Amino acid sequence: MSNTSGRTRVAVNATQSSTIRLDKVGIDIRGELFRAVLLLSIMLGVVMLATLLIFVAVRGGDRLDLNLFTQMPSSINVDTSGFLPAIVGTTYVMLGVLVTIVPLGVSAAIYLEEYADRDKWYNRIIEVNIQNLAAVPSIVFGILGLAFIVRGPLNLGFVAFAGSLTLAMMVLPTVIIAAREAIRGVPPTLRDASLGLGATKWQTTWRQVLPLSVPGIVTGTILAMSRAIGETAPLLLVGATTFVRFLPESAFEGAYSAIPVQIYQWAVRPQDEFRVLAAAGALVLVALLLVMNSFAIWLRARSRKEI
């Protein structure tokens, strides 16, 4: 007890002394230093991103034209070669990822937060494994996808939706973890009030908890989709081809390509014109990512307003 009060006294003294110092000198050295460290951290990230973007913009700038978005890839007319099938393929793959991860991820998160008894050993194992899954290298998901989704039990073949499921497995932990945080952030008093007024658990979850969790879920989905859209290795394994001059028939039929796979194939060519094209392709990918995320951010802002 004396210990506690002792600590409190120290804290009070510290606050007083720092206030006094602020009054006297006008500068809080430790505070300013902390601010500088924080600024440096964010600057590092921004500078790295800027370097990367400027590099690809300079490399691929000359080829940045409409052809990139409207033309088929061509090994003969490299000057007018484009990413059209890859853009459509990536769109198919990402839509497949989206419709898979949102219901699965949110359901898993609701189960773990609202229903699971955390004292049960199997629920704890599930929790730990979800965290671990996030650390598995992407190529391993590619091998898993080839064995179980393309071949094996699901036997979908080398189609876009097989790529979607493979990437979905990879990014699912991100969505689950973010959705759990969001659900946990809903005040328990709200649940108690809802239940107290006679609502069932289902009604409480569906009408009170979930709407309040939407912004957090959307954030998690953005992170997951952003990681999935740039993946090359697992897609190569589950059959994304590097050269198609036609659009995929559907997500469940026919060969498809994807932007990162196309970039990869052109970046390793000996001729410089292909590598310039690959750099331009990186910009196409960034553009697509920005469109996707802007939409999600708009959605998040809207749902926040409603709350």
Add this chain to the structure above:
Amino acid sequence: MSTKYSKSAAFAATLAAAALFLSACAGTTETEEPAEGGEALSGAIVIDGSSTVAPNTEVAAELFQEVQPDVQVSVGVSGTGGGFEKFCNGETDISEASRQIKDDEVAACEANGIEFVELGIANDGLAVVVNADNDWATCLTVDEISSMWRAEGAVTNWADVRAGFPSHEILLYGPGTDSGTFDFFTEEINGESGSINPAYSDIGEDDNAAVLGVQGAIGNTAFIPLSFVDAAGDSIRAVEIENESGDCVAPSLDTVLTGDYNPLGRQLFLYPSADALQKPQVLAFLEFYVTNQAAIAETAGFIPLNADQEAEALDRLNSLL
């Protein structure tokens, strides 16, 4: 039978188209109806395999689709080994390879009842490259190259490669184990496919990385396809290699074509499966590819087949018709 008939009609169409494409060969005695007389083909052709062969096949596919726009050709790059893995699982129509099929791959195909044909489609040279400042390694023997690359007891300094070479540390760069280029080089230089100095830097399927590696220091060396040497300019140099008859030969289009650049000149192959050959669009594509191989190779920056190889490929093709 009717399928037989439609096949030959398709060939007539592609042949006519091929004649149109090779406008240089004007004045052929083609009296049959041109493309409109033949039937328009459709369907998919799934091709996968060597990333070395892919650029050549992409050009072939693109030209073929100008003739047969409804045929959907897709080309993947799983590597020669990865391509055969899918091919022998019945998942692709044609496998591309930068080496001949291996015994264990033949066995895997047999186990799944996949029969196939081998077609030579282009030539390629494998170049041993050194840093531009390396002025001593002008011509190397296979034994000397092997002394750097062999799995056991490899030398690490140029002074140990040949008496009189200056003392510079050797750093090695080469493609990964899924690559047919890797298999071919280790077989020809070290005598056993897959046997390699474990200290080499594996650059995966990106040969440009090997070029960057060799540019890095005076003693560095790598093996890369000839097409990458031409594109890299003066920053690296391909060394001459002493061939079977004891001559020092530099890799070039001519020396690969004549076979003087040995043992590192090689053929690139297509392996269509027997099932795929039942599809008219696959047969038509192969016919187009082989008969236009010279023009395709030139467009894609590869070395065409020589006269003997072309005759052999045509023979094999005709036996399939």
